[in-house]
Amino acid sequence: MKEITSEEFDKLKLHGRGSSGPLYNRLLKMKVGDGLIIYKSEWKPKYPPTAILNRLEKKFGLRFERGALADRTGWAVKRVK
Numbered sequence: 001m002k003e004i005t006s007e008e009f010d011k012l013k014l015h016g017r018g019s020s021g022p023l024y025n026r027l028l029k030m031k032v033g034d035g036l037i038i039y040k041s042e043w044k045p046k047y048p049p050t051a052i053l054n055r056l057e058k059k060f061g062l063r064f065e066r067g068a069l070a071d072r073t074g075w076a077v078k079r080v081k
Helices: 006-011 022-029 050-060
Strands: 035-039 064-068 074-079
Touching (some): 050 064
Antiparallel strands (some): 064 074
């Protein structure tokens, strides 16, 4: 165990609680008309990004147009509402 100062604590990179991953936060901040491509090579979870999109739509009433890229290398997402 080690005691740290407030400044040291502020510099730490902490793991988010629950639904606070980078994609979740990025999608939540998207404005209507914004788009995003998520490449499979960068996607680490076992579930697809659509699981996060469905959660955001249900919880916040946001709407997204989404689909797999034709070459199957990832997904495209666009906020529509």
